[in-house]
Amino acid sequence: MASATPPDTPATPAFTPREITLTMSGLIIAMLLAMLDNMIVAPALPTIVGDLGGLNHLAWVTTGYLLASTAATPLWGKLGDLYGRRITFLSAIGIFLLASVLAGLAQDMAQLIAFRALQGLGAGGLMVGVLAVIAEIVPPRERGKYQGMMMAVMPVAMIGGPLVGGFITDHLSWRWAFYVNLPLGLVTLVVCWYTLARLPRGAAATGATRPRIDWTGAALLTTWITALVLITSWGGAEYAWASPQILGLAALTVAAFAAFVLVERRAAEPVMPLSVFRSANFTLAGALALVVGFVMFGGVTFLPQYQQFVQGSSATNSGLLLMPMMIAAMVMSLAGGQFISRTGRYRALPIAGTAMLVLALALFATIDTGTSRTVTAGYMVLLGLGMGCLMQTTTLIAQNSAPARDIGAATGAVTFLRNMGGSLGVSLLGALYTSHVTREAGELGGDVTQMTPELLKSLPERAREIFQEAVTGGVITTFWWAGAVAAAGFVLAWFIRQVPLRGYDEPAPRKSRTSGEAMAENSSK
Template sequence: MAEPDTRAPEKAGLGFTHREILVTMSGLVIAMLLAQLDNMIVAPALPTIVGDLGGLEHLSWVTTGYILATTIATPIWGKLGDLYGRRITFVAAVALFLVGSMLCGMAQNMAELIGFRAVQGLGAGGLIVGVLSIIGEMIPPRDRSKYQGVMMAVMPVAMIGGPLIGGAITDHLSWRWAFYVNLPLGLVALVVSWITLARLPRGTGHAKIDWWGTGLLTVWITSLVLVATWGGTEYAWGSPQILGLIALTVAGLGAFIVVERRQPEPIMPLRVFKNRNFVLAGGIAFVSGFALFGAIGYLPQYQQFVQGSSATNSGLLLMPMMASVMVVSIVVGNLISRTGRYRIFPIIGGVLVVAGMFLFSTVDLHTSKTATALYMVVLGAGMGGIMQTSTLIAQNSLEMRDMGAGTGVSTFLRNMGSSLGVSILGAIYAHHLTTSLADSGASAAGGTISASSMTPAALRAMPEAVREVFQRAVTDGISNLFVWGSAVAVLGVVVALFVTHVPLRGGKAVATVKPAETPVPVAH
């Protein structure tokens, strides 16, 4: 068996000064904020959108279409950046996102809105991978961590601010402004990026596009996202539709691997998976996405139904977790920049994620908001130690020619973890909620409870005995959700333990423990 490659790839960084990096970062931060903020701003407007455009049966596709397009586009934009240069592809992604935003605001029916949201999602995929790839090309890894910490802090800011901004826009302006608000911010990002990224390499522009790989990638990713989105909700997991999509996913993935191994310029170069640290970093990214979005997706259920918070307040109650993610991301980034050491952070972060999710598995009807806020701080601190270090480890394992494609793969794995986390943990929550209600004999307690149509306002109007039955069912679903979530998070800790330290490029080498030499078999 061959030794893992522990050599640091070639030097990175293009000699940008700190001031030049900060100016460039201003445009990149706006672009990342746009990509992360969009779904959060739109969510509070969805009920109003349905009332205006109709098409309630297709409402979920307003979100699914965006996520699906973003997931498909992420590795494609990454590879295009490798071939044609970061500047032109990033600016093109921003422009496409703005065109999609403008069209969404002009939509006259639900079909148009879903189609335009897909256009917007195609651009968003280029924003996310473009920002991370540009940082990866501009800044050596030793210095990169402190800047990536700032970028990772954008996500919690978007998750906190998005619902508040979206609600205010919908209440006081029009739901269309939830899309139009992207235009002035995006134009600033467009101008700043075009001016400040002029020094980035332009690429040859002569490479052939891997159309077969792109098509097969679209097929198997689309099938997988639809399995994660529809499984257990639109269709039963054992239904012909879901089983057919699973078969299509497996067949599409197999064909994709065969094609990518033969392409001179594959859309997803399989050689990046030969580096053990890159594969492990991808596993960590997958688990972090699974845990974070699984938690965020269903904690408001407990906060609204059991703790009695309003929809707006439940968003604000997530602030301890988001603030913890933001602070720890920045602190960890600076520590890595000073010391050059990073291996310990995903391990500690993974342990804290396990601890935070386990704490949430202990909630009951009487758990206070103060207690849940402390649990969120623990969970958020763990995520802050994982999120940017997984990207840093992945990028430090890549050659510069694969920076965009490799970053796209890492981001793709985090996105897939998020999709599967929301879907699988949601199925667990729904199963335990409905089972608990069925076993409780709720209708005999003074009212009939329907989990699918229950709202916090409707629950408050019911008799106390019925409220308590439903609240117990919600608590049972949430606690079981976090039990399974903590089990998945344990896998993240195990994966992190196998990461080996490779000195970060751009700084002084850090002393490492030399791995025991293993005899390499001689070919005969």
């Protein structure tokens, strides 16, 4: 006999405002932990690659982290659906902290990239876990203000991260950029242990159903996204586009993706339910999440290169110079969340957000070696406003388009797409940047990939100018490509439909039922 409870009704008991506030405190700390790490490392990258390797490895310090978190997010979301949010969330924190210690102990670039990937595995669980918990305790109609608060943590981390990372780089060893995660992580573990205790255990954890983890789908997902990122990283740089290596990776990407789709269509508990993509709004929200990931991570990764090598900023100051972008993103994220909660309308935000991204990136593509910090700060404000319009809105639209029983997997899917955009953005833009700099600065002789800001100061004036012009040209190239991606997002944003956001008493969209399920439900009435 079928249960009297509708299949799409969440099992979580209603939380009081006080309980939601208490739970949010733990989630905010966890999101800060996940976001702070990547931002702390960014200002330290020039020093790290100069110490452990060369510029050709720069992108992979970030890409390894993003790639692992990208591939892991759908799996973490499904594990949360099966075993409950609390145990999977605490496990993700533990993995993240272990990897932080190992990254701080790395002795060469290969070790650092591997441990950064392990960090990304844990961070993927943190990010999807935070959003899935909010989706479980707060209905979409009220979720905007809470997700706005959570997305505002990202700019806070992006402001504090570069500041802390720059200070560590200038005054301590870069290894402390990883060790600094430990005290915050331990606080997160304690807070989340208590604040998430009210969340229900998953059906598999309680023995109500036999767990069916889609390991095959997870493996295929990891395979095709890794192969795709390798193509964008190596194509035209390590190997020619028509080389056997790149063509082989392209074939692997297509084959693994096709196999992934077939497996997900047949899996009992797919790691990424393809049914959610039947909603046009969900698909569009996922595409916009990919766009904002591409632009956000690409911009944060390469702006410090320009600020330190061309504008002469220290690692600490380059972190401070990112503040206009981060503050603008934080303000817009909070304002957008309040607007959605009060009006229930959201369609204008992705349209305005993508328009501002396109304009900001076009302006950034006009910089030269003499562009002032004031001018670039103005461009960063516009870029931040655009990101603030998109970061939480895309997640909200996606969650409102998915059944409540798949909220974790759906959140994991849209987070996956955002992180995939970041992975592709950093790897593709990194390959373009490195290729341009090595080509234009090749006349200097030696290995320009090992150039550091301190070493640049010791070069003759003409050599400094050549290298600074090469860096500027490389950064301009990355912004032109990012702008093209943002323009595609602007077109897609117009196709989003204004679907009413659900309130406390309104059920989520139902999955299509088989005739047997319908008969079973009717017989129980």
